[in-house]
Amino acid sequence: MSTTFRQRFSKAERFGQGLGRVWRWLVRADGKMTAWLMRQGFPQGAAIATLWLTRLAALGVLMYAALWLALLVVFALAAAWAGRNTTLHAEKESQPEWKDGHAGFGMYDKSEWRIDVGSDRPH
Known part of the structure; x- marks a missing residue:
């Protein structure tokens, strides 16, 4: 009988652990970026505000792209429905x-x- 214990994780647990690693990496990258901005002469508040504005701008760009993608899907479905239901x-x-x-x-x-x-x- 083996004395070593090997725990097996489910796919959901492994996925959650992966998300946790990505989150920790992002937090570390955020701290590094704040420190770099402060070394460039930004006050701490301005560095944090700059990073938040960057995040908001990226979120806005993603939402804008998602809007157009959603509209494209809606128009494609409407065209398919109209093509199928008209003689x-x-x-x-x-x-x-x-x-x-x-x-x-x-x-x-x-x-x-x-x-x-x-x-x-x-x-």
């Missing part, structure tokens, strides 16, 4: 139909000519 007008007109026309009730083609001459009832 061509020419296709509808080309079919003969039963109606009361100039030569009485009967089957008429698209040019209003009766095509069932001699028959007074629908088949």
Whole structure:
């Protein structure tokens, strides 16, 4: 029997651990950027404000791109729906139909000519 214990993590736990590592990396990068700005002569408050404005600008750009992507998807879905649910007008007109026309009730083609001459009832 082995005395070493090996814990296996689920995919969700590994994903959460990965997100935690990314978050810690971002916090360290933020601190490094603040320190670099302060070495360049920015006061601490101005360095922090500059980083927050940069974050807000990046968020705005991402939201703007997401808006256009969402509109593109909505218009594509609307076009697909409209294309699926409409019939061509020419296709509808080309079919003969039963109606009361100039030569009485009967089957008429698209040019209003009766095509069932001699028959007074629908088949």
